[in-house]
Amino acid sequence: MPSRHPQQRPTRRPGGPQRRTPATSGSARATAEAAPPRRRFTHRMAVLVLVVGVLVVSYASSMRAYLDQRSHLADLRAQIASTEQDIESLEREQRRWDDEAFLEAQARERFGWVMPGETSYQVIGRDGEPLVATDDLPDPGSVPEELPEAWWSKVWGTVETADHPERVRTPATQLEAPSND
Template identity: 55%
Template sequence: MLVLVLGLLAVSYASSMRAFLDQRARIGDLKSAIAERQADIDRLEREKRRWQDPEFVQGQARKRFGYLEPGETGYQVIDVDGEPLEPSSELSDPDQVVPEPTPTAWWETAWASVELAGDPPRERTPAARLDAPAEDLGGDPAGGGR
């Protein structure tokens, strides 16, 4: 009887201990979520204070919208298609740019082909026999063919 009572107490204590540990884990999760939210609130308050500074607002207007002060000259870099480059784009070094070959006129190409037809270049004579394996030619390795 005593063993039965002790077993019953152990089971009820274990279930209570499990609920206690689950609640402690849940409290830890909620505390970390609260700390994250507080960090977000602090970050947003710092940004709000930055936007109250006229110098910061002026800098953002220049950066985002390209605003200029009276008397300033603005420049915009465009690509080969005439579209403005993004601020994150990188310009290439002019010394490393390979110039495009100068196109030849069609009549120069046509005349070159006429000259070539009159005096074709000398090519090597073709081989009298190919030394390819019989398997590559689709034939029988013994030379029987199909």
């Protein structure tokens, strides 16, 4: 049987009674209780705080760049929308110049031209200066098209009229004089 060293701790058996050795009772327990408390701020904690701080700074700068880019994109989109409106306006003006009536009106207004067989008149005001014409042709795209009334709405109107005819009073055959009572 192997011999035990007197200061060696006995091994614990699961479920068995625990033995106390003379070294664990009394003075050792007092020194364990009197040991200084563990520090709350350790080196690991300092490294963790440093890493989190670096991440916050890097993400904050990235977030600022992201927000700057978003505002720049919004400005560019607004500029694109404005340019598209300008393009639409110029295309509308070009379509106006393709209209023969508009060309004729511009030639009459700007150059004073008349068609063959017409007589040109110019109205002069009291001050001796010619009066300026104020009527303009509207933009062809801005004139609403008048759509004829659909046939089924006309038919439905006659059905409603037939269902509720207007009551006509029958005329009186004799007129009565008002009584003076």
